[in-house]
Amino acid sequence: MKLHWREIIRRPVVTEKSNFLADQLNQYTFVVNSRANKMQVKQAIELAWPDVSVEKVRIANMPAKRARRQRRITVRKAGWKKAIVTLEPGGSIDLFEGV
DSSP, X not given: OOOOHHHHEEEEOOSHHHHHIIIIXXXXXXXXXXXXXXXXXXXXXXXXXXXXXXXXXXXXXXXXXXEEETTTEEEEEOXXXXXXXXXXXXXXOGGGTXX
């Protein structure tokens, strides 16, 4: 099934570790569609930001977790897929600038 690039990239992951990766290693982290593969993520990034070129994509499936609400009520948080995108030297995504 063919996905549009806006369906592939869900949102960026903004944490201390992702900020470090963006600053030091030129790697950006995104939450992506669970059906997307590495080639689709690469094409989606290059379509969303035409001035960057992707060097490498790593994908990790983040497992579902149980969370506790109030005292005895437990809920299940859904699993998700994370993509760490390494850009060619000199490229940057302005979405992460100033965060």
